Amino acid sequence: MGELMVIRHGHTEWSLSGRHAGRTDVALTEAGEAAASALAPRPAHRRPVAEFSRPLGRAMRTAELAGLTGAEPDPDLLEWDYGGYEG
Template sequence: MNVLAPEAELWIVRHGQTEWSREWRHTSFTDLPLTEEGERQAETLRDALASVEFDSVLSSPRIRARRTAELAGFHDVILDEDLAEWDYGDYEGLTTETIRERVPDWTVWTHPCPNGETAAEIGVRLDRVVDLARRPGRTLVFAHGHSLRVLAARWLGLEVEQGRIFDLDTATYSVLSADRGTPVVKRWNVTGW
């Protein structure tokens, strides 16, 4: 990874609620819209983000992330496939509880997703986002729960699996920056609702 520019700042936004996020179902490539509540949540982000100037705004290409960006007031975003959610493979649409009926103690952080993405694979693509965001300026990204938790871990120089320590609710924003060159969490899981 590149050296962190002192004036680099990465703002991350998790998309608003979808039917599956409300039900705790793993959602990667299934392109679900926001629920009415998710749209309301996304709109509350507008005031929090309106007074901040961003040098670049990126979004996962999934409709739930793009729609959150629009409702938060960002219509001209760069779509970046690297921000897509962790590919859960055969576990797409299942809850952790359901998966654990077959694989006790399963978590995405500690076990594989059959026919899905490995921790190493998601780490490689989110390292590319970190490299972009470590340049001077303020970057805003709209994406998903697990991918953003991995992004935070990689920003801080942690292993992908350490993303498990960053709880992240729907329609929240977080800020990653630096303190005298050391990557830090400035704000985490902030909500406007």
């Protein structure tokens, strides 16, 4: 049986203030990048068959820092579109 590893993107300024970013591409904070980098040893001990990410910068950067350099952006993984309630 295979494993499924799910990684949430690191902190952004919006997530720290309780704002919903949805599809707005808010960058990771330094703490968010550090948290993502701290995950790198976990996938390093595995051989992923496939790696997918939301196509937003914060998610792709989290995957990269976590050592998932082969993560392919998948638009079907986009977060909710909050429309006028974004932010």
